[in-house]
Amino acid sequence: MKIIVYGVRDDEKPFLKEWEAQNESVDVQIESVLLDADSVKLANGFDGVVAFQQKPYTAEILDQLGTFGTKVLSLRNVGVDNVDFTAANRNHIKVTNVPAYSPQAIAEFTVTQLMQLLRNTKVFNxxxxxxxLRxxxxxxxxxxxxxxxxxxTGRIGRAAIQIYRGFGAKVIAYDIFKNxxxxxxxxxxxTPxxxxxxxxxxxxHAPAVKENEHMLNDNTFAQMKDGVIILNxxxxxxxxxxxLIRALDSGKVGGAALDVYEDEVGVFNTDFGSFDKIPDARIKNLLERDNVLVTPHIAFYTKTAVKSMVNTSMDASRDVISTGESDKIVKN
Ligand code: COI
Incomplete structure (x- = not known):
């Protein structure tokens, strides 16, 4: 069996090597390029493709994988909002994800950012x-x-609730699926x-689905308390x-910690060399504010999470190739 792994970072390599050593019958090819319409050609001859959620996995890419006979596309992360499931289904490509690599990683980071906002650490710095020093x-x-x-209140929301309660906060929640x-x-x-x-x-802590696109907007900000803090x-x-920028300008929103951004692809996890060269005016506007913390999608980025992302995605790819089944298959 042959699996190609796209977009491999240096910090993932030791975990991949360890997995390879424990799965000698699997031929693993490691690529640093991300999976896209150009690099998809490298997957010819492989049963499984393992990738990371950075670019959209479009019909063009999935149709090409279909012609190669790819059985499974395994994401090394939880979100599957970048996958064209209609194209995956039509090409009989199963999609797997890593539903719970470390909910705590994201919950801990979220609360860390909240504490920074509440204690004004950016201002003091x-x-x-x-x-x-006043x-x-x-x-x-x-x-x-x-x-x-x-x-x-999925896994991440519930992990966050535990930590907020540890700090003695009153916690309320909304979800269409009640735990x-x-x-x-x-x-x-x-109601929201x-x-x-x-x-x-x-x-x-909600996934990106059509129903909640821009759920925080001028209308919903207007319903919130003055000075509310937003964590995303x-x-x-x-x-x-x-x-959000308008609500920060008016003072309706008193602070925000954003680890994600609607136009982050191609901006986050890139070195532009200097602040001036960041090619996104809105991100620069937000970064320049003392009451806003912008981070480049790093809440997940811990040793525990990365190891789990690698092992779980590789196991899922192997299992689907050999048995057609895995409890990590995403039904859509
Ligand atoms: C996810 O697992 O969906 C994340 O948001 C992590 C990301 C860097 C792809």
Whole structure:
């Protein structure tokens, strides 16, 4: 059996080598290029393709894989919003993902960013490098005094809830699928509007589906408390970036931590050499604000998560090739 792995970073190589050593019957080819319409030709002759969610996996790519007889496309991450499932199905290519490589990685990062916003660390860093070591006027707010609204209570949302509660925050949540344990505790509000109305902090943990595209927009920001803090470690498309900028300008939104951005492809995880050369005016606008933290989709990026992403995706690819089955197959 032959598996080609696209977009392999140096930090993934040791885990891949370890997997290869434990799976001697599998012929693994490691490529640093991302899977796209050009590099897809490298997959000719391979049963399985393992890739990372960076570019769209379009009908053109999937039709080409179909002609190569590819049996499975395994993503080394959770989100599958970049895959054209109609084309995958028509080509009999199964798609697998890694549903839970480390929910804690994302939850821990989200709360870290919230704490930075609440304790004004970006402001103090700027003041300190300019020799200003005064306290005022940057007095902080304590998390234990706040209500955090968690939007979506899948694995990541639930891991975040645990941490928020550890800090003593009041947590409310909204999800169309209620978790039975959390439901018993009475954590859920009935509507997103109720969550917006009651929360001091909104923590987004929903996937990118059509229904929640730009769910945070001018209209929904208007329903929130003045000075609300927005945390988005989930998907850029959940937030209308122009509306967020307007809400930051007006003070409606008091702070934001964004680990994702709707136009992040080609911008995040790229070295532009200097701030001036970042080719995205909105990201620069956000980065320049003291009450906004922008990070380049790094919430997932821990040793625990990367190892799990590699092993789980490789296992899933191997299993689908040899048996046609894996509990990581995504039905769509
Ligand atoms: C995911 O697993 O879907 C993520 O958001 C991580 C990412 C860098 C692809």
């Amino acid at each position: 700027h003041k300190i490098v300019n020799g200003d 306290w005022a006027p940057n007095i902080a707010t304590e998390l234990n005094q706040l209500t955090v609204g968690v939007f979506a 039975p344990e959390l439901d018993k505790e009475g954590i859920y509000v009935d 509007e109720e969550l917006y109305r009651q929360s001091d902090v909104i923590s987004l 470690p989930a998907r850029g498309t959940l937030v209308d970036t122009d509306a």
